[in-house]
């Protein structure tokens with residue numbers, strides 16, 4: 001057995017566990033035992049490897065594991081630093097005066113805000129190498145093509161064919177600054193002069209999409225839907241028919257169902273007959289935990305104008321503000337013309353880096369890694385909440401969030417506030433509805449937190465749900481009413 005005295009890291013070559021797993025376990029034990037605290041720098045991988053008589057790669061693997069779990073963070077310029085306190089909570093960056101003033105905010109360290117992906121996984125050599133290649137190229141003196149870099153448009157077409165079964169040429173791909181930018185383009189392209197396009201959205205749906213469409217001049221109409229999306233009969237009953245309908249057929253947002261293929265085909269027939277543009281928001285179809293994803297609606301045979309909208313916000317990070325659309329036919333011409341008028345908001349160097357990352361297979365490998373993590377975390381949520389009599393879980397088939405449906409009459413907003421006071425940020429399902437929500441619920445994102453943070457957040461939520469069941473309120477009261 002070798003030891004690194006200062007850190008008390010042990011490795012036992014006779015043990016079954018790989019050396020990197022043993023090193024990670026020793027550091028974890030030192031953190032949980034209080035021997036190492038937040039901000040403490042771990043020895044350099046070279047020094048620890050020399051100390052223990054192992055190869056440097058073994059220590060690097062162990063440190064990567066600790067970073068992935070949230071026990072440590074990589075520091076700019078090198079070095080790995082402990083990031084959790086012995087009680088298991090992640091340490092925060094030093095808080096500013098405003099944060100310090102508000103204790104409830106200062107303790108808000110377990111952030112389950114839906115829609116945030118696992119960006120720790122991007123501390124990856126392929127990602128860095130794609131960016132290095134992009135900045136090593138000679139810098140053009142002109143702006144990038146307003147439709148997007150040809151190499152990225154080609155890479156998107158190849159990727160979509162492989163992953164979503166969509167036959168699209170590079171010419172049909174338009175690079176955007178994410179789904180929000182795509183919706184601005186749609187609202188502007190479908191409007192003309194005084195005409196404000198009428199766009200039907202699902203209720204519930206992504207609140208940002210409703211906000212962006214309205215801000216860009218559309219008249220937004222919310223149509224009540226269930227977990228599998230809208231019923232064609234409800235759309236067909238709209239008179240006159242709208243200009244466009246925004247849908248999440250592969251994974252209704254946020255309820256998590258999927259639109260049966262027959263319903264999709266009927267919807268396309270209605271859209272073709274009524275000349276309604278179908279906006280298919282394919283925001284997270286790469287992540288599937290139980291059932292295989294449905295083919296994209298844009299891949300089904302139809303005469304309807306279908307615009308497929310995608311984004312790297314969930315597969316990579318919203319920090320990029322980058323995505324794509326597949327545009328065809330006369331709507332495609334209008335969208336391209338609008339983009340030409342507005343010019344592109346997407347940086348050329350970023351597009352070049354993404355083109356390298358996609359065409360080199362980095363995105364596919366990253367998504368496969370993220371999928372494994374999300375499946376594991378979804379399992380943690382199901383284990384903590386799945387067997388409770390007072391909740392039903394929804395949206396478990398895919399993605400990186402789960403909906404916790406609460407017993408009728410439960411005050412979801414009070415639960416959200418009580419969780420925030422205990423440092424756990426979750427969303428109220430009601431916030432996804434334009435109309436008042438018919439039943440209470442919470443939405444939890446499990447993409448960004450580490451396993452450790454997620455377990456801790458779930459234990460806080462479980463305690464709050466227990467208290468709510470016993471007292472009718474998440475904050476202990478004196479009435480012990482059992483809520484069923």
Ligand SMILES: Cc1ncc(COP(=O)(O)O)c(C=O)c1O
Nearest residue numbers: 115178179180206253283311313
């Ligand atoms: C339903 C839905 N569509 C699209 C997006 C991505 O939007 P954007 O590309 O503007 O970040 C999200 C992100 O959370 C989403 O939840």
